[in-house]
Amino acid sequence: MKRVSMRSWVVVPLLIFLAAVSVSAQIRVYINEIMASNGTTLADEDGDFEDWIELYNPGPFAVDLRGFGLSDRSDDPFQWVFPEVIIEPGDFLLVWASGKDRRKATAPLHTNFRISTEAEEVLLTAPEGVRIDEAVGHGIPRDISWGRDPDGSDHWCTLAPTPRASNDGWFLPVVSDIAFSHERGFYDEPIRVVLGTETPGATIRYSLDGSTPTAGHGAIYAGPIPIETTTCLRAVALKAGWEPTNVHTHTYLFLDHVIRQATDPQTGAQVTPEGYPTSWGSVRGDYQMDPDVVGQGGTDIFGRLYANTIRDDLKAVPTISLVMNRDDWFGSKGIYINQSQDGTERVASMEYIDPNGAEGFQVNCALAMQGGISGGGTSLQRWKTFKLSMRPRFKPYTDDGTPTGGPSRLDFKLFGDSPVERHNTVVLDAVLNHSWLHRDNIDQRNTAVYIQDQYVADLHNAMGGHSPHGAYAHLYINGLYWGMYYIHERPDHAWAAQMFGGDEEEYDAIKHNSGSVINSGIGGSASSNYNAMLAAANAVAADPHNAAKYDALCEWLDVDDFITYLLANWYAGNHDWLDKNWYATRHNAPGGKWRFHSWDAEHTLEGTNEVGRSPSDIHLKLSQNAEYRVRLADSVYRHFFHSGPLSYPASAEAFLFRMGQIERAIVGESARWGDSCQTRPYTQQDWLNTQTIKLTGMFPNRTSQVLGWLKVAGLYPRIDAPEFRAQGLAQHGGQVPSGAIVSMTGDSGTVWYTLDGSDPRRPGSSGRAGEEFAWIAEDAPKKVLVPTASIGDGWRGLEFDDSAWISGAGGVGYKRSTGYEHLLEIDVHDAMYERNTSCYIRIPFDVTPEGLTEAAGLRLKVRYDDGFVAYLNGVEVQRAMFNGVPSWNSGAAGSHSGAEAVYFETFDISPSIHQMRLGRNILAIHGLNAGASSTDFLISVELTSIMGSGGAVPSGVSPNAVQYLRPLMLTESVRIAARAFDGQTWSALNEVTFGVGPVAESLRVSELMYHPADPNAEYVELTNIGGQTINLNLVAFTDGIQFTFPGVELAPGAYVLVAEDVTAFEAVYGAGLPVVGPYSGKLSNAGERIELRDATGAVIQSFTYRDGWYRVTDGQGLSLTVTDPAGSDSLDVKDAWRPSAQPGGSPGFDD
DSSP: OOOOBOTTEEEEEOOOEEEOSSSEEEOOOEEEEEESSOSSSOOOTTSOOOEEEEEEOOSSSOEEOTTOEEESOTTOTTSEEOOSOEEOTTOEEEEEEBSOOBOOTTSOEEOSSBOOSSSEEEEEEOTTSOEEEEEEEOOOOTTOEEEESSTTSSOEEEESOOTTSOOTTOBOOBOOOOEESSOSEEOSSOEEEOEEOSSTTOEEEEESBSOOOBTTBSEEOOSOEEEOSOEEEEEEEEOTTSBOOOOEEEEEEOHHHHTTTTBOTTTOOBOOOTTSOSEETTEEOOOOOOHHHHOTTTTSSSTTTTTTTHHHHTTSSOEEEEEOOHHHHHSTTOTTTOGGGTTOOEEEEEEEEOTTSOOOEEEEEEEEEOSSSSTTOOTTSTTTOSSOOEEEEOOSBOTTSOBOSOOSSEEOOOOTTOSOOEESBOEEEOOOTTSTTOTTOHHHHHTOOSOHHHHHHHHHHHTTOOOOOEEEEEEEETTEEEEEEEEEOOOSHHHHHHHHOSOGGGEEEEESSTTOEEEOOTTSOHHHHHHHHHHHHHHHHHSTTOHHHHHHHHTTBOHHHHHHHHHHHHHHTOOSOSSSSEEEEEESSTTOOBEEEEOOOOSOSSOOOOTTOOGGGHHHHHTTOHHHHHHHHHHHHHHHSTTOTTSTTHHHHHHHHHHHHTTTHHHHHHHHHTTSSSSSOOOHHHHHHHHHHIIIIIHHHHHHHHHHHHHHTTSSOSSOOOEEEETTEEOOSEEEOTTEEEEEEOSSSEEEEESBSOOSBOTTSOSSSSEEEEEEOTTOEEEEEOOSSOOOSGGGSSSOOOTTSEEEESEEEEESSSSSGGGEEEEOHHHHTTTOSEEEEEEEEEEOHHHHHHEEEEEEEEEEESEEEEEETTEEEEEESOOSOOOTTOOOSSOOOHHHHTSOEEEEOGGGGGGOOSEEEEEEEEEEOSOTTOSEEEEEEEEEEEEOOOSSSOTTBOTTOEEOOSOEEESSOEEEEEEEEOSSOBOOOEEEEEEESSHHHHEEEEEEEOSOSSTTOOEEEEEEOSSSOEEOTTOEEEESEEEEOOSOEEOTTOEEEEESOHHHHHHHHOSOSOEEEEOEEOOOTTOOEEEEEOTTSOEEEEEEOOTTSOGGGSSSSOOEEESOTTTOSOSSSGGGEEEOSSTTOOTTSOO
């Protein structure tokens, strides 16, 4: 094959003389080959197809690359620095340009940057700063490399890739990329687009109808292309015997055209766009922008309210343009209109256009419809809604093997608040529930909000959980405006690897149930692993007081993450959730635990009580374990109080934030789909009315409402957590002056606290003084009667003949529908339903002398629907939902809902413990229903005590805890954790941090030794620029290096040091310097971000230093020193720093 040189890349080889071990010799190291778009050529050790750079040593000597820099930025040549790696004579070294930043010499090397197919440079720099080699270029197609031929020569060309091998004889000519004269985006005036390629003799073919141009399809470019309406211009450059370019797509949007889309200018009726089907199977296709909303010239019906703003409204959020062959959308096998094609993929182009001119992208990908393909969803049922969800999948080939011409990942940070920077897929969510599209339910349309799915995920994330991030965009299909879409992550195995680390193939991922497996981690089965977690939960349910079984469950499930996931869904009232609409992932590696992720939470914000519900009934299985209940209560307090995400108004503000993101964009949705289900279109004002109803009618009471349900369910203690006051005023942590007086208040019980942030309650204890003992278990034998007339009151006492009553064990009642039938063992349906509202229950139990002596208190735990009166040996001890004198046919005073009835409500009847006697006792329950025709009834009870309560300090108190007796004076920052304890029950944990003194105002970084001669002798110096002594307790480096300061006093003008290795530091600088400890991590020789926070978490300083600022600080013995610690507002700039005045720097003093 003829060798072809390309002008799209220019490589500048530079030769330098390097010192060898003992002689000076001419040593050459070359950048030999670059793969800037690796689709399927070579996978790294994680299985990812990352880009790579190959180095070649043609010389006679081995070269140690330690300290050499590799970079894609000329202003930062040491962006990534080699470890001690030897490249032998004639050998090749491959470095992955993956962004993974791996520098272990004995493992594959990965840079901290990625390279691009666009204009890009790759630099190799010697340790002393001399540039060794440089490659500059753009336009490399997928799976084609750019390299020297022959190896080490000055001749560069496109190649069939040869990683770690010689390039000789592998020439492959590639057509240079197409240049477009006009960028994709918005235009007001007609344009003429010029296309060009630098390859002589190449032909450009293009299309304007969304079809894919090929060698045999599309117009041949012969001159500027006039464009005056919304157009999707697609082009490819070809040359016989050469590799063609990828198909490139540019969408040009003319909003004056968009707002008149598919509309007859005379009548206002819909006109089917040319080439599109009039019908979508059984329904008429809907393409029109509604002139009632945005009709121009006064033709709308809203007094130009929306017609005047629509152009700006269509630029209020980013735009996504999807383009592919029209028949792939709407043909006989088009994926949009044919349900039989759901799940199948088509090749498409996806463009992301930021209306404010920020960076966007165009990528070729696979596209499929999304929703209801598995798991029982209905959102793709044609035509429950005309607006359907889709999912671009970033992969080189579709499932049927068709090349997409696209990458295996989208390298673009779509969501600013997400750690995910590379996507294997995203979801383009049409939103069905609580939208204007729901054809079957007018209530759904009348309460449209569109943001509820992301709102629930936001709540979970705000509580420290892990759920998808998302945003909103206007979407176009082949240039036709298709409405406002919700764009979000899919929490699968690839997403989990980005979130938590590791390789995606190591992660289990399931959705909806254990049988719906997305991925099984290497060496395991996701289904088996999930079922193992459920088995551990079942073991806890069977023996809830067994600590070992609970600990075993915690090895499988991230309990704290699970609790925050529950709270997000309970708060929002998710009622379409248990057997579908959830994702879970687990790292199939030692220590890996299942985590749940919010998904499709559209049936929310309706005000319903969903407390207690959970996927696979995991919560119900754990709910009787005391340790789990304490952790749940702690999480409730953390997030429902003190401006937590579920407190008011924080929860409403989070809702309003998301609503605010689409307040303008919703006008576009109204114009496109507001009339989908009714003649008069829904509008922005309807949407705003719903917002007002939520903000005034739901959110102000929602926190207290859900908290009440949690208390009724026994999931939150009735004893309040202690509160804090500083200087006499309520204050939940934060800054206080040195010497501040802090007090703790509690409504009941004794307050126990710690000053190290640890739990004052002994971990793993039941949370009560001793072990819980059941006098009557829930499944205890009992006798039951539904009276048909009065039998007197003797049945309540011990001496009564109940031999003719029904015998059984467990719960008593009936259920005509589904709900709590699993709790029912004695069915009284036939005797009670439409006959009587009363049921008598007698439960015998025995009391021993030992038990009566050790018992501390008495608790009656009842699941009830709807009310009851309880008697102990004939004496009333408790009642609920009943007033007055009970008779044989009494009914409950009201309804106690089935959702609440499935949980024990605990009643403290300790004052009645003296009613118990040695030997046989009777607990009698008069069960009460709200009405004879009620569809359900339940009574199920336990009677318990706490055993072994002796001792001055109650069992369950941590040895680190102190009983609160008097206010505290604070002289250093401190973390306080406090609970109240009433002898039986612990309150939730209240945790605060008080930052003492002007630490944030006074503490500054003053010196960095990031690249010393001894690589272990790094240090960071800090100084006090203030006028008073400060205590550094709990100040922490949180980025770059990690270190939390002890209670060190730092006088004005004094210095303090932290070192990577104190022993190595003292070997260089001697003992006696103010070193307070070793930090973890290592200062990067290439520069990195450093962050310093005070005790409360507030940022003191956050800056990025760079090794390229001063050559003498980068391994030549001098440190980076802040020029003026008191006067430097930002340490991100070179001018804020100088080299130290002497070798080794000036640790602990001013040079």
